[in-house]
Amino acid sequence: MTTIHVDGQGIWIDGRPRTLLCASLFYFRLPREQWRERLAQVRASGYECIDVYLPWNFHESAPGRWSFEGRRDVAAFLDLAREEGLYVIARPGPYICSEWDGGALPAWLGLDEELRVRQNEPRYLEQVTAWFDQVLPLLAERQYGAGGSVIMVQLENELDFFDCEDRPGYMTALRDTALRHGITVPLIACSGQGDLAGATGDVDGVVPACNFYPDDDSPDIEAEVRRYAALVAERGVPLLVTETNRRHRTLRRLLASGAKLIAPYLQSSGWNFGYTPSSGNWGRPGNFMSHGYDFGGYVTSTGLERPEYAEAQVLARVMETWGPQLALATAVSYAGLDCDFPTSPQPSALELDGGGRLVAVPHLGGEPGTAVVEGVPVEVAPGACPLMAVDVPLAGATLNLASADLVARADGVLVFSSDVPVTVVLDGTRTEIPVSGRETLAGTTLVVLPSAEAARLRSVDPDGTVHLTDAPQRPEKAARTAVREVRRRYDTAPEEPAGLHASPPTLESLGVYRGRGAYRATTDLTDVDALLLTGAADIVDLTVAGRTHPPLAGFGAARRIDVREVTGSVEIDAVVEIWGHANFDDARLPALRLGALRGLGTLWKVRHTTDVSALWTVHGHWAGTPAPIRVLGGWSSTRVAAPLTYTRTVHSPTPSALHLRGVVEPLRVSVDDGEPVTVHTDSPWVLLTAGTHQVSVTLPHHPSGTAPRAELLALDAVRDWSCAVQDDELLTAFAAGAGRTEEVRLPLALKPGEEAWLDVDLPSSPDGYLVRLDATQVRVTGWAGGECVGRVWCGERPDFSGGDPDALWVPPNWPGLTLLAQGIQGRGTPEIRTLWLGGPTD
Template sequence: MSHPTTTLGQDTTPDQGIALDARGIRFEGGPRLVLCASLFYFRLPREQWRARLAQVRASGYTCVDVYLPWNFHETAPGRWSFEGRRDVAAFLDLAQEEGLYVIARPGPYICSEWDGGALPAWLGLDPQLRVRQHEPRFLDRVTAWFDQALPLLAERQYPANGPVIMVQLENELDFFDCEDRTGYLTALRDQAVRHGITVPLIACSGQGDLEGATGDVPGVVPACNFYPDDDSPHIEPEVRRYAELLAERDLPLLITETNRRHRTLRRLLASGASLIAPYLQSSGWNFGYTPSAGNWGRPGNLMSHGYDFGGYVSSTGTERPEYAEAQILARVIDTLGPRLALSVPTVPHTPVTTDFPTSSSPSALRLDGGGLLLAVPHLGTGTGTGTAVVNGVPVAVAADSCPLMPVDVPLGPWGHEGTLTLASADLVAAGEGVLVFSSEVPVTVVVGDTGVEIPAPEAGTPQRATAAGLTLVALAPADAVRLRSTDRDGSVRLHEPSPARQASAPVAVRRARRRADTAPERAAGRHELPPTLESLGVYRGRGTYRTTADLTGVDELLLVGASDIVDLTIAGRARPTIAGFGATRRIDVREATGPVDVEAVVEIWGHANFDDARLPALRLGALRGLGTLWKVRETADVSALWEVHGHWAGRPAPLRELGGWSSTRVGLPVTYTREIRTSTAAALHLKGVVEPMRVSVGGGGPHTADTVHEPHTVDTVHAEDPWVPLPAGTHRISVTLPHHPSGGGLRAELLALDPVTDWTCSAQDDDLLTGFATEAAPGQEEVLLPLALAPGEEAWLDVDLPPSHDGLLLRPDGTQIRVTGWAGGECVGRVWAGDRPDFSGGDANVLWIPPGWSGLTLLVRGAAGHEVPELRVLRLESSD
């Protein structure tokens, strides 16, 4: 790599090559401010790695951050894969060839809206193993992963053999309830050192808790992730605070994740960031069964297959307007070079006044060698122009922009005596006798005491002026990104624009070939209660549960803990798909009686990548499957006869209905207690829960033959799943909730339960389904869309695709169907039309068939709902 150089703060050794201190990042040849784009090999076809890396480099960014997902490489316990699209070593080598640095992030937990946050699903099968804890069982498994991943990184460290300049341990640990952060991070650090990692080890804080992210472990550098409101006026003082905190440790501010908008990135730069890594600038795809579940919903939702948050490159590689913004910011950074890289954040010594919304406390950088770089954000929208007064000089500022204005900057490094007193626009090039600015509004420049105003340039029409012997050039942003060189007389030479590619018109595909066969199932045994899919060897994919249940006298069933996607058929009637993240569901079966067949097809969308206690399937490490199906034998209202404890309630304890105590102590906790006896397993339903409440369960009453004195357990009940499971016996239940004068409308209901038992299981993991989809299929019947299906019916379709240079976007148009697609020997993803949960990420209605991925096979499944399941048409469009 032909890049400048640097070393690591207090813990740096001479051969390390990278140094961090309070003034920034130093490479072997000098200091650099680093712009870094997220780019993930596991979300792209291998054939496109080089082009995407080159695209990042052409944006002006000099670094990519790369997660290494553990469960992408350990596909089953002890089965490792680093070939094909999993060849991370080849990806790192390509990054070096393209002139990019790399920040490697091997976890073990990565989040990244990826299946389980990259923690293998089978870890949850060991009840003693506790993920992300200083716990021997978990650390043993982490050791096996690090033994595979870390040598690949150690072999490719900068400057000796590769591009890796930092290695991140863990990810946003301050979001997680880790009991021994210091012990845990120490164990990870020691493993990295054992494998020869000598570049800086970093750990990022997700919500500003530096100690919570790093455990304050020596040798682990704190980094920060900021996701502010882009329009907030208060970004600068928050960021400056962290820059100051880290400077006290003689460390720079490394922003390892943040928003993608360059107006915000400029504000972060001016507030002291030495590394700025917006997430996610270069988008990709969650192929196969790799999206996560449980992202930012009410309370959870499913991650789409298109992994796109509006970064400067779309999932299919299209450059968006922010791409040009990146190139201009990179030119500013390159023009100021080491002076900017060694700068120190400060508050401007003279006030800045504006007639537009701006920062509550603007930031500036005190440049090495003198002068300031002042950020003046215009937080208004639209196309208007505002006026700011800087050092008493009025200047124009475009709406929705943040020019980086040089103030009192010595011009000596560019061969000119004197000072650039003020420039109201980005300085994108400088040489002997000439300064070049980028702006879409008029530019005010003061050199020494001489001021000029340059008219707003238009694309293809540079504007020029002279002041104090300097030639000043103003370029429109569209020209600034193409700037190749500038002469002393202000003549500019631009790179030729890339030819625009014509997008092909969308195509409606109405013909397909339906296979006679359906995918085989792997027998997975008989079980008293439904097992988890992971215990059947299905870590990604689906399974089927079958039994016969006697529903004589049963009006409803209770389904507890089912996730992710459950298609339940009872007595031949398909029920609407359940996708409730494990929330308890009541199922009306009054029309079914006597022995009836019950079948459940359960598909894993993905494992939770956050840790959310509100629902069972949202917990990090939670397993998937049918859960438990219960017959409801009896229902009783138990809202009355609760003892009141707390506030001024005396002895003997008053008896009230649940939530019915009257008190002036609004919002303070009050506890209601009563004894509940049940001869069978039961479920207590707390109806009307709004705010979370604490529920404790302990053995109650005198010791008798039928009394269960279980250990005292305490849990939090949420509105999303207001149920408390109870074994047979006598229990003393205590409910603690914030007092509400009106009682809050709480009711309590007790359901006596019998389990539905004797299940026969079969499994279809992703390897089995992919193998069936990609093998030759004899005996096909041509069908013409639309194709109607019964609820629960499936159809396997082979579809001919037109040739495409850039790949194709596939939009299945239909109602009450789920469509899974395969091409090029891989599952490309799934689309769900009709009644479905919330999705996040990119476009949840589209699949991408990359160029060169031949063939298309679809599995279409009908689901019960308000409309008839039907695949109407397949819409194909170019992915330009």
């Protein structure tokens, strides 16, 4: 009977202990026709496992509308993984993070004000159950022991980052649903910052796993990882590192410190097709994720192998060579190391099953160095971390020391991988072997291969002859081809009317979960010098009285808009585009909260502004009764950094906004003794209802700090909005259609706010195209093969992360390329000068 289980010793598959290298590979970020090729590429790297998220909102695109076909056919993907000989760790969420739209939580969940995501709450769990009812049967049919290769199923993802009120109840509900659907392989839950109970709720039957993202050059990785290996061992389970950095020197350090599963994120890259990237992750405080999803792993987004791919093959061969001895090894701190280069002060060694040790010697510097191991000086290459054998019993001999990776062994033959000379001590006799050298010592043939050849090692003969696979052919970088003529469509994409509304509705409430919407209102701006926009996300192109303003992308932060040159009754137009919902729960800005909705927010007319920086009473430190009155931040005290509260009464007959101008460090504001909110540089505003309020501001005392100024803005909301929407399906259908066009020779100049639909003829290519633009002040969305292939923002733009933000990828055999170009206000004229077509090496 085929089985898998985990215990304090490790991972057991069919009764055999295993240590696994695992690469993330996501079907939803690749063309379906490339699935098998990428799976085979991972297997050829020596990795035996993949982990794969299953994004809920990729399969349920609207409430109750499910799809598991085409690129969404996850069952077919899992079947291919089994055919390619790969184990699978399936991660169905419900929340996945993964820099994906909303962390895979459907956007419409935010429309129910009583539904609370990632909580033990009935409305949310009802929705999760509907998702699990769809996806868990697919996994149960493909789990190990039932004809498939799924060896673990992850419940939730890094819950210890989230303020979940009832972790045991929530995780119990997820576990019980998985068991009800017949999941028998281990259920795991990963901790994002080391809080094992926070990730699992300490629920029976849920195995805690760890995600580590250390500084690769940190000397303290070993001590941290060994601590967690000991903690999970107390719970009777192995250390499963479900996410970590990609550098193989770091992976070796994790292995030597006790990890039994090592899953660097992200080894095999891909693409965020469509409107699927998240927004808000890792920024200051927010940014946008690019459509290229690439963090420098061993396979690029277009499928090219980086040099790290060969490092993966060497490490995999080391692990295969040591086999069960390594899989059952115990990590310990190693004290017998002396180095002339920077290294860990507490290096790790593996006590091998059957005797001997593997000592990890990380070289954290950039120059060649020497380590003294067991009293023997040995060379260590910079940036390396060889796993050195110490006192390992062999058949009829003892390998006292080998200063390099052992990548193959047979009767009387040991093959090492190293880019510096190797020291071997066998039965007390010492020898030095140069790179590409061989020697016989105590009847054993010792062979040293450079790492590039060791990565291609196929087999070794009894006489020490090694056989290599052919060297990979590195594709040459192809020259870019310029496209200077396009066809501009006469027609523009239709809009669907979305009614009249007193206040701007969210796009999700209009049925747009990905896409964009248009808002229009007429209002009187007589004696109004400024507008205040609050709660807008993601990208707002605002036009007031025919004047287009630069795009607003503040993740819900308030933005003041100068309209001093405008008077009388004017028309206001806003086009709001969803880039993606937040995939993390970040309280600093409204749109960065998990589950936050998108749309125009509220547009206010600023009627007048009053300075309220004076007349604040002081509470705290030694301030007595009656409370002293000072300007905000004006109290003098020796209690540096101790919190101090200032309170005053403010009044406005209309809704108002308290603006704390010049905030440097975050501070807390409460109104009428309500729940405090955090105010900081990126969002120094607090909205108030009409009337009289007592406002309290608490900030750490800083004698020489700059105190914020306080001003109160009286507001009047702009009302009576007409709306129209274009969701992603409407836009994609229009892009795939045909219509009247005219030939246009580039450069193409656009006015701010103007849009142009452009059809581009692509020559046939078996490799696909990376499309780049020589352009300024233009946002471009591209479609090919019936799908949106991404968006590029040229010119002044917010921060981007996650991959190459400047290219669109048109996969091989995806016909046609249609672009929607939008001119945006800023420095310079919106213009597309040239389109450049490059290959996968571009």
